[in-house]
Amino acid sequence: xxxxxxxxxxxxxxxxxxxxxxxxxxxxxxxxxxxxxxxxxxxxxxxxxxxxxxxxxxxxxxxxxxxxxxxxxxxxxxxxxxxxxxxxxxxxxxxxxxxxxxxxxxxxxxxxxxxxxxxxxxxxxxxxxxxxxxxxxxxxxxxxxxxxxxxxxxxxxxxxxxxxxxxxxxxxxxxxxxxxxxxxxxxxxxxxxxxxxxxxxxxxxxxxxxxxxxxxxxxxxxxxxxxxxx
Amino acid sequence: xxxxxxxxxxxxxxxxxxxxxxxxxxxxxxxxxxxxxxxxxxxxxxxxxxxxxxxxxxxxxxxxxxxxxxxxxxxxxxxxxxxxxxxxxxxxxxxxxxxxxxxxxxxxxxxxxxxxxxxxxxxxxxxxxxxxxxxxxxxxxxxxxxxxxxxxxxxxxxxxxxxxxxxxxxxxxxxxxxxxxxxxxxxxxxxxxxxxxxxxxxxxxxxxxxxxxxxxxxxxxxxxxxxxxxxxxxxxxxxxxxxxxxxxx
Ligand SMILES: Nc1ncnc2c1ncn2[C@@H]1O[C@H](COP(=O)(O)OP(=O)(O)OP(=O)(O)O)[C@@H](O)[C@H]1O
Ligand SMILES: [Mg+2]
Numbered sequence: 001x002x003x004x005x006x007x008x009x010x011x012x013x014x015x016x017x018x019x020x021x022x023x024x025x026x027x028x029x030x031x032x033x034x035x036x037x038x039x040x041x042x043x044x045x046x047x048x049x050x051x052x053x054x055x056x057x058x059x060x061x062x063x064x065x066x067x068x069x070x071x072x073x074x075x076x077x078x079x080x081x082x083x084x085x086x087x088x089x090x091x092x093x094x095x096x097x098x099x100x101x102x103x104x105x106x107x108x109x110x111x112x113x114x115x116x117x118x119x120x121x122x123x124x125x126x127x128x129x130x131x132x133x134x135x136x137x138x139x140x141x142x143x144x145x146x147x148x149x150x151x152x153x154x155x156x157x158x159x160x161x162x163x164x165x166x167x168x169x170x171x172x173x174x175x176x177x178x179x180x181x182x183x184x185x186x187x188x189x190x191x192x193x194x195x196x197x198x199x200x201x202x203x204x205x206x207x208x209x210x211x212x213x214x215x216x217x218x219x220x221x222x223x224x225x226x227x228x229x230x
Numbered sequence: 231x232x233x234x235x236x237x238x239x240x241x242x243x244x245x246x247x248x249x250x251x252x253x254x255x256x257x258x259x260x261x262x263x264x265x266x267x268x269x270x271x272x273x274x275x276x277x278x279x280x281x282x283x284x285x286x287x288x289x290x291x292x293x294x295x296x297x298x299x300x301x302x303x304x305x306x307x308x309x310x311x312x313x314x315x316x317x318x319x320x321x322x323x324x325x326x327x328x329x330x331x332x333x334x335x336x337x338x339x340x341x342x343x344x345x346x347x348x349x350x351x352x353x354x355x356x357x358x359x360x361x362x363x364x365x366x367x368x369x370x371x372x373x374x375x376x377x378x379x380x381x382x383x384x385x386x387x388x389x390x391x392x393x394x395x396x397x398x399x400x401x402x403x404x405x406x407x408x409x410x411x412x413x414x415x416x417x418x419x420x421x422x423x424x425x426x427x428x429x430x431x432x433x434x435x436x437x438x439x440x441x442x443x444x445x446x447x448x449x450x451x452x453x454x455x456x457x458x459x460x461x462x463x464x465x466x467x468x469x470x471x472x473x474x475x476x477x478x479x
Contacts (some may be wrong), residue, residue, distance in 0.1 A: 019313045020346075021345060022344075025344055037332065128328070129332070132328050132329075134316070135289065135322050135328075137318070139310065140309065222316070223289045223290045226284060226289075
């Protein structure tokens, strides 16, 4: 019979030799996993691209309106208020109208739900793969980390594309819409600031949306690989 | 000389609850496995072989009883230690191969080594060596979907050996293979067990597996029915085959 202390001694021995996955290797695995499931990844990010495009469109439009006001002052104001922008007299700045803000909040909400849903699907599709990794010794946090890095990459790409698309649409739209004003004098820097903001929000949402699915994946028991159905 | 037992299973029971009804799948299993032994577990479908495997392999917990691996009670291990056990002490081989589909053969084999903290170059070199040994040296860059069942199982064997485990658990390793490919896999397992002195436990319906086994454990309805050493087996194999061949063609 083993002594009661035996297990404890082994414990200390084993703790010093932990399971690892270096960051570089994690990033490589996450990237490869996305690349190989390219179309699946596209679908996962689609709602993010759309929502961020819309966000960036609204934000840059507001920035353009602000620029137009600072360029043309009261000449532009009637046009802008007609479009639903709100003129803040105290600060003398143009702001997005309440309707636009509502739409943004709503679209981001829908987008987050979309991401969570798409990521849950993708976790379900990968039950077996996750179980195999756990059989090979992967820790819960390694699984979570892989999903987080994947979401980060998707967020950077998806929200980046969405942000640029939205700005482009806002820019072209404004040139057509405000044809009585010369839009070529508008400074681009405030516009790009808005794109950056939308980009950052998109990356944040992508990571936020994968948290729950990733934790669910990490909690899977390795026995899952023995089941036929996955 | 005292025999070193790498695995000791003591009074293990396991019940599942299906709906509200508890189903007792293992009804008290006691078993000791010597280091370097090649043990086969035989038994009809549903007798609890896979359930016993999962418990011995630290993939599942027994309802009662204990499993000692190298005299460490694995039910006492925390998540980190269990992961370490799965990574370093045990190699798993499954009926359905269970390779990671998005990874190449080499990546599949090196993954456990990466988890164990081996550096990438070293892991790749060792992985190539292992794939050579299982006869897949040329195909290291193929995805599982580009390999036949037998080849996938060879990759799985290489992966199971990645961290030089003390134990290999193989649950019906030939179950999804045709009979000649199955024989090749059995021969490979036997070769690995001899060359590396690794303990192999294999559940099987395959009578070809019995001739390479040191001992055969017959499981019936969640209990050990009998344990036969190879010598006894050779004598009775003919009659066994007749008796069991009908339900498992
Ligand atoms: N997770 C589970 N929940 C409920 N019952 C289970 C579960 N896993 C296994 N069982 C039951 O336990 C019994 C034994 O299953 P097990 O898979 O261990 O059999 P086996 O001997 O490996 O059979 P086979 O030769 O077909 O693989 C079966 O009746 C099965 O239905
Ligand atoms: Mg089974």
